[in-house]
Amino acid sequence: MLLLPIRPARCCIAAYGRLWSLRIASRPDARLFSATATVATATYPALVYSKYGRPEDILRVSRLSLPPLAKSSVNVQFLAAPINPADINVLQGTYPVKPTFSDDIGGAVAGNEGVARVVAVGSDVHDLSVGDWVLPLASGSGTWRTHAQYSRDDLLQIDHDGVSPITAATVTVNPSTAYRMVRDFAPLKTGDVLLQNGANSGVGQAVIQLARAWGIRTVNIVRSRPNFGELKSELQELGADLVITEDEARRPEIAAAVKELGEGHMPSLALNCVGGKSATNMIRLLGHGGHVVTYGGMSREPLTLPTSAFIFKDLKAHGFWMTRWYNEHSTSERAAMLKDLFKMAREGKLKEPWHRVWKFSANGVKGDEGLQTLCREAVAEAGKGLTSRKQIFTFE
Structure with a gap:
């Protein structure tokens, strides 16, 4: 049998948010190979703040990396996230729910509501797949960013067939508040x-x-x-x-x-x-x-x-406070309400809120500084009186 020499070769395998470099051994037994050190870790833009104040003054764009994917974790890419009055109150320090400032990211990621697409799941996550749409369950989930990692228990899967990203991103606060107040009192x-x-x-x-x-x-x-x-x-x-x-x-x-x-x-x-x-x-x-x-x-x-x-x-x-309702009711009750709202949206009975889109791009021509300026402008617009338009980030 003719044995041909195997030349040393390098290849890169792309994992989510990380590149691994592999060197194949220059010997006939190709099973012998070793992983070298990480050569690059992907980072993603997020709107972060480390103190309270005027949102336009304290928000900054920071590049964050995701931790290694744990068995029960889910990596997501956000599709859309609105700017609600409560978000502005959180940034001002006047909202009852306070963020946890982390030294690892230099503060907290802003944003409480949004919809995301699953891009990776841990080995113990069997009820979610790449491509599924999910909503963060907890208040203060940090939705003003392109990518994030959550525990599986902190996400609610939704049926997005016939539902726009705008509708899905805004359903858990305004329509849900309306639903409960008209139904419950x-x-x-x-x-x-x-x-x-x-x-x-x-x-x-x-x-x-x-x-x-x-x-x-x-x-x-x-x-x-x-x-x-x-x-x-x-x-x-x-x-x-x-x-x-x-x-x-x-x-x-x-x-x-x-x-x-x-x-x-x-x-x-x-x-x-x-x-x-x-x-x-x-x-x-x-x-x-x-x-x-x-x-x-x-x-x-x-x-x-x-x-x-x-x-x-x-x-x-x-x-009435929607956050309190969520805390006092089960995830299944929340899911039933959202299912009803999405059904109405599909039937044309519940339209997208009047809105303006702000494109939160990870690779904008103006870089992170330009993105920061745009985001501050969006938040300032959301805080103006007499506006009927919801300001919404969409992510690329």
Whole structure:
């Protein structure tokens, strides 16, 4: 038998986030080979902060590497992640959920919500595959980055057939908040009316669409603005029945219109994300035994209940925080709610939130400095008042 000499050769095997260099032995027994040291470790851009303050001042782009893939770990690549008001509050240090600052990454990765695609799974993970879409379960999961590693238990797999990345990335906060508030506080039935302020917000848009799908009518209050007519038309396209400004809410003719909308009955549910006079005027439109649910305070003014209405109408006031609901309910209950919301999205009953996309590119022509400038601009835009558009990072 003719034996040909085997020349020394080098080859590189690409593992996820890491390159291994192999040298094949220059002898007939090719089973004898050894792995040399790591020659390169991939890094990925992330928005990191190490102190509280103005988001535009404290956010910075940092390049992070993923740890070796453990048996129960999952590596993911993010597809999209929104900028929510709660994200800004976290960065300012005013949100109840505090991040864990890590010396390893020089702070914490920002972002609480997003959708990602699985790119690698550990040997003990048998119910996820590369290509599956997942949602982080924990608050403060650090979603403003291109790649991350999570424990399998910290991810929820979703059926993304017919669901856009934007819808999936934004479903766990705004639509879920709307879903729970409309479902859980007042025994609404077809033809009933609910009130809400901040109706052009992400939650407000979802409330309108869910209520419409369930046969519930909506009275929607927004702040006065030069383009009110345009905003009114947009909300009506989503299914809003009555759209008024905060200045109009106290007019006697509005109370009459609300009663007519309810066929002689005043609303039994009011959803408040503003507080102050806006909430007070809205609460006056509630019927006997009505419920007011507060889930935000954009005016930074306290909630004031009209004394006479509170006493003689037997009103009930509640606070709602989506994070608390998640903590108090099982993953299966969360999955059931999301399944229902995704079904509505596929049927065209729940549309993507009005939004603007910001491309978070790992290889942008302007480098990390340009990416940092873009991200700070996006967060600043999200913090502006009178905006109805959700600012969303998409990842490349």
